Amino acid sequence: MEGIFVKNGLLGNYDLPQSEVADNPTLQEAGRENIVRMWWNHQNLNAARRDKAGVRWNFMVWHDVVDGVHTERIFFWNEDRDSTGVVEFSPGIHVKQLHAVIDKLVADPQLRELHSRELLFPIERHYSNYEPFQQNIE
Numbered sequence: 700m701e702g703i704f705v706k707n708g709l710l711g712n713y714d715l716p717q718s719e720v721a722d723n724p725t726l727q728e729a730g731r732e733n734i735v736r737m738w739w740n741h742q743n744l745n746a747a748r749r750d751k752a753g754v755r756w757n758f759m760v761w762h763d764v765v766d767g768v769h770t771e772r773i774f775f776w777n778e779d780r781d782s783t784g785v786v787e788f789s790p791g792i793h794v795k796q797l798h799a800v801i802d803k804l805v806a807d808p809q810l811r812e813l814h815s816r817e818l819l820f821p822i823e824r825h826y827s828n829y830e831p832f833q834q835n836i837e
Contacts, residue, residue: 755777771788
């Protein structure tokens with residue numbers, strides 16, 4: 700189980716063995732609240748991709764629960780950071796669908812324009828805790 704937990708008095712990201720969570724009711728309860736607030740930086744979701752023109756596109760995916768509903772947000776920007784945006788899904792979607800949306804963002808300038816939004820960098824600092832962008836809920 701991966702998420703934000705307090706372990707040995709320290710708050711941080713920990714990858715806890717499932718057996719440790721299963722044997723600890725406090726972690727089970729905390730996991731329901733905390734495991735969902737995370738940057739999804741595995742399964743190649745944050746891998747940079749190049750479009751047909753050779754422009755490099757960067758991605759970060761945030762996973763959260765907002766009002767009891769799973770939510771994913773795909774942040775994207777090009778290497779010059781002059782084209783940036785975010786796509787928000789609520790309720791959340793499967794990782795395969797996240798990959799498909801990322802592939803479409805790389806290939807389709809109109810889709811990027813539809814979801815364009817000025818972003819602040821570094822993304823992790825500015826968007827780890829924020830309210831949903833209501834106009835972008837899919």
